[in-house]
Amino acid sequence: MALIVQKYGGTSVGSIERIKRVAARVIELCKRGDKLVVVLSAMAGQTDALIELSKEIVDTPDPRELDVLMSTGEQVSVSLFAIAVKSLGYDCCSILGFQAGIQTDQIYGKARIRKIDSNRVLTELNDNRVVAVAGFQGVDENGNITTLGRGGSDTTAVALAAALNADVCEIYTDVEGVFSADPNICSHARKIAKISHEEMLELASLGAKVLDIRSVEFAKKFNVPIHVRSSFTQNEGTMVVAEDKEMEKVMVSGVVYDKNQARVTITKVPDRPGIAFRIFDPVFEAGIVVDMIIQNTSVEGLTDLTFTVTRTDFQQTLKLVGDVAKDIEAEEVFGDQEIAKVSIVGVGMRNHAGVASLMFKTLAKENINISMISTSEIKISCVIEEKYTELAVRALHDAFGLSDEGKTE
Secondary structure (H helix, E strand, C coil): CCEEEEEEECCCCCCHHHHHHHHHHHHHHHHHHCEEEEEEEECCCHHHHHHHHHHCCCCCCCCCHHHHHHHHHHHHHHHHHHHHHHHHHEEEEHHHHCCCEEEEEECCCCCCCECCCHHHHHHHCCCCCCEEEEEEEEEECCCCEEEEECHHHHHHHHHHHHCCCCCEEEEEEEECCEEEECCCCCCCCCCCCCCHEEEEEHHHCCHHHHHHHHEEEEEHHHCCCEEECCCCCCCCCEECCCCHHHHHHHHCCEEEEEEEEEEEEEEECCCCCHHHHHHHHHHCCCCCCCCCEEEECCCCCCEEEEECCHHHHHHHHHHHHHHHHHHHCCCCEEEEEEEEEEECHHHHHHHHHHHHHHHHHHHCCCCCCEEEEEEEECCCEECCCCCCCHHHHHHHHCCCCCCCCCCCC
């Protein structure tokens, strides 16, 4: 008997038939004696439809009221799922985020979980019920409903698994697991049988869409094993677990890309203490995440500074930095949105020399110019022109021996 937390995304519960299929799948586990907590997203497209509905009233809806509105999508899913389970002869209780004790900060639209009071969920489990929890939502200290942002249901599931000390957290999606590259780009990309929390954290932060980065952070911090698998097959997926020595034998586990990138450059910046703080402080205060940063060697007391942000933050960043540039008497601020970041990830990099050399050689062979480079112990990222993204991914996938058909690591 095991305690299992499962999460099903919007595609998995996108219709009544699919909800019935999920209910039947859950009941099969109940029959063998397992206890189930099932976290559900809103039905596919429903959250976007609710947002559009609010925009028929005003272009920028009040954040608090928008969270109240968006949270209703998951309420529909869990109630329909509970009805489906009960119709098959098993007891089930649907509860919302606040009823599940999910307490968050007060940032509407992208709240972060602070703690979980799991007593209600444990009580329902002890009464032999399947517990259906609305994902993506919680409650702040003042009792206001909050939502966790895109991918928030993954975070709900893993955080609940940690709070309940569950045996495993199963994340069901429309793909069969984590692949060595995007199968839409690399036809021979292979499913990875097992990957470390640290590798998955890098992949998620670098553009992989399989898991929300915050869910992986929870999993790593509380050592929660995650099983990523498809809700449309019975096949085994990918286990995301603590690192072991076997993983170190694989030099590179995956190639990932991110086209949601933009570059900002400030030229002839005065090279003196405190200038970097003045440039980046308003950017950070606006909640904008800066990724790569490159500063050139100072010449006659002046330097050039280049950094990357997401495209969604590009225009706001240009304005903020432009205002600072005038104050510090820098020469010019300009940017480029036609870039992408291509990265390789693998814990084996710690013990294998020549990884960076092979990456640079591979891109050079394809005549792909590298404009920025960022590294850590287990990843190397290169900024390139966006038009070469797919070519770069395929070339790197082949160069690091990830394209063997039918093979898994």
